[in-house]
Amino acid sequence: MRTTNATRRAGVALLSALTLVALPVVGADVTGTPAHAASAGHGTAPGTGHGGWQGGWAASPQAPTEIFTPNWSRQGFADQTVRQVIRVSTGGTRARVELSNRYGTGPLRITGATVARTDAGASVEKGSVRQLSFGGSRSTTVPAGADATSDALAYRTGALESLTVTLYLAAPTGPATFHMMSSATSYRARGDHRADRGGAAFTETSESWYYLTGVEVGGGAPRRNGVVAFGDSITDGVGSTPDTDSRYPDELAERFAATGHPRSVLNHGIGGNQVTNDTDWAGEKGVTRFAKDVLDEPGVGTVIVLEGINDIGASSAGGVGTPTPEVSVAQLIAGHRSLIRQAHARGIKAVGATLTPIKGSFYDSAVNEAKRDAVNDWIRTSGAYDAVVDLDRAVADPGDPDSIAPAYDSGDRLHPNDAGYRAMARAMDLRIL
Known part of the structure; x- marks a missing residue:
């Protein structure tokens, strides 16, 4: 059963107490009537926070x-x-x-x-x-x-x-x-x-x-401090407990709220999605859907990109949808560079997240691990992204860095559990966002 608002507010209050920071009070009911004129679509002025609108919640x-x-x-x-x-x-x-x-x-x-x-x-x-x-x-x-x-x-x-x-x-x-x-x-x-x-x-x-x-929520001055989390199932929250809002973008939103300065944090992850290939079940490729799912959101200042493990693994895993073509490290990096260019063209900061461990999962192979290591090395060292968050190391087992830590494993050795998603959100320096 989904937790009630009262339960949620109690949980937020506990988070506040633990961090010694007071959170804003959840708004009381107000009676409202629809505006007489239709609001413009959210794509009218991408990234500008037009009319004070911000993304409160989103799904691709x-x-x-x-x-x-x-x-x-x-x-x-x-x-x-x-x-x-x-x-x-x-x-x-x-x-x-x-x-x-x-x-x-x-x-x-x-x-x-x-x-x-x-x-x-x-x-x-x-x-x-x-x-x-x-x-x-x-x-x-x-x-x-x-x-x-x-x-x-x-x-x-x-x-x-x-x-x-x-x-x-x-x-x-x-x-x-x-x-x-x-x-x-x-x-x-x-x-x-x-x-x-x-x-x-x-x-x-x-x-x-x-x-x-x-x-979308509005009423304040236009802002460009919204954050979009862009990626695949690990951004989407697969492995988290249903009806608890425990995906990593949810946990990140809670961190912002705990500072007393809530921010727009939008989840544009799609389970199974790839950067370079369209699929018949997991959405259009990231380089295509990025414009519609990220750039059309109002007030976005930063995008966090965590995607590529399905490009690496889907051609060899089999069993889920139509197999997709094999993707080389160079092709995947080119896809990431396309996302960065698209973000920069709209004045949006691009933060690269390293790909999390796959050892013991259905994607585990020597070839796939070598590709993952190469892509992660590029994310960490190339300087192509404006900033880097090392989610690979945040959830890896210290004794076996190619594996997800048992305490963070949802059970398939690939997707984090609630604790793992919390660790991912905590690994992010709020100042770079």
Whole structure:
């Protein structure tokens, strides 16, 4: 079961006590009404913090697939309500929601949508449900391949607060744009339950997010101090405990909040993603999706790149999707240089993270280890990145540096557990971000 807001606030208070730094109080409920004019899409002014908007939460969209576990992406929805829980990294006095039909086969009809404060599971706090609007209307149609952003809503949120976004989809949607590995529970009900406070109608669950790709918060002065974590499953949080927000970007957001200065920290990891190759289940290659998933976010000042282990291992591992071509060290480095150039062209600082250990995992081989070592050596010593965070050494076993430390291993010798993701976030010098 997902922890309640009260439990989360207690945990944040404990973190505050341990660090001897007071955290900001989570915002109280305020009654708000939709703005009359539609808000511009979040891609209107990339990286400028336009209108004081910041990314509170994000997830990278993916094409429908059921490669690991059953989900709702391929069949889509019809006369169903989907309720999804997220946590914002920073707060504000306004909010708006981003929806994506990037991989849809036809127009997506959103009959209605609400935002509320999370209680427990699929239930929300009393009196907190607010209707969202799009261009002044409570419904909207998103063309295939396009995104939509709701109107600004007066809604006070605090850093590390959980929000519940509910979509009612009356007409058949066809295959759904989604984010496969959410490490969070989404809920589905038959019929229109967008305004329900309780969760009794939501009898089906899934560990993916559907259509929901962002929640932006605003109300302050424009800022360019947001951080995007860009990568694959280790950024996505695979191996962390579901419904606890224990991915490394979540832990990084908690570190910022503990200083008394919360920051926008957005997770744009996709499990299985590669820098240089498109895949049939893990998204477009990083050098392509970077512009849409990173550069279109408002107020971004820094991107942390942790990606490349799937480029190295996927051609030899087999068994997951269509095999991808072998990638040389030179090709992978060229891909990283492309990401750096794209970031710098928008005035965004690029921080390189070393690739974490693979010994004993399904990617383990002498060839793959030699490639990983070579790429890590380039990240550490080339000076191509503006700064480096050595996540390899942060989670490695001191007695066997090619292996992840047992205390940080989720069980597959590749993906960290909650403690491992916490160690990764702690390894980052907040001053370089």
